[in-house]
Amino acid sequence: AQLRCIWVFNWKAVVSTQSTGKLAKSFDAFLASDGLIKQIPRVLGPGLNKAGKFPTSLSHTESMEEKVETVKKTIKFQMKKVLCLSVAVGNVNMQNDELLANIMLAVNFLVSLLKKNWQNVRSLNIKSTMGKPQRIY
Numbered sequence: 001a002q003l004r005c006i007w008v009f010n011w012k013a014v015v016s017t018q019s020t021g022k023l024a025k026s027f028d029a030f031l032a033s034d035g036l037i038k039q040i041p042r043v044l045g046p047g048l049n050k051a052g053k054f055p056t057s058l059s060h061t062e063s064m065e066e067k068v069e070t071v072k073k074t075i076k077f078q079m080k081k082v083l084c085l086s087v088a089v090g091n092v093n094m095q096n097d098e099l100l101a102n103i104m105l106a107v108n109f110l111v112s113l114l115k116k117n118w119q120n121v122r123s124l125n126i127k128s129t130m131g132k133p134q135r136i137y
Contacts, residue, residue, distance in 0.1 A: 003068065004027070021050075021051060023044075024051035024053045025051070027053070029053060029055075029056065029071045029072075030053055030054070030055035030056065031055055031056050031057075031058045031064070031067060031068070031071070032055035032056075032057065032058065033057075033058055033059070033060070034057055034058075034059055036055075037055060037057055040054075040055060052076065056071055075087050075088065075089070075106065085110070087106060089102045089103050089106045090102050090103070092129075103126065103136075107124060107137075121137065123135055123137060124136050124137035
């Protein structure tokens with residue numbers, strides 16, 4: 001996979017030519033070393049945090065390829081003031097048992113984030129890209 005990078009000495013040039021919001025939109029995710037993570041809010045401001053794309057920590061002992069794959073497979077539950085939430089839990093290349101495991105993991109994690117657990121869930125639906133939604137709870 002082709003990975004783009006921004007060097008530390010180019011940060012200020014990047015921020016002066018485009019806003020941090022545009023920078024956040026132009027990348028899917030960010031990785032940074034442990035030492036650089038502390039400097040990012042000072043140099044780039046709160047834009048990455050507001051966009052929900054604050055960099056993931058990458059230590060010198062970790063494999064970058066494995067970390068990139070982990071970030072690609074991670075989903076975020078962003079619960080705001082809306083009562084409906086949708087997340088991607090799989091893709092067309094996955095087997096049925098892998099998809100089922102992902103769905104169970106995502107649902108159980110989501111329910112654990114809620115204050116009253118299952119009491120706050122009215123219904124759960126699963127939907128493929130072109131299919132009709134199927135109610136599972």
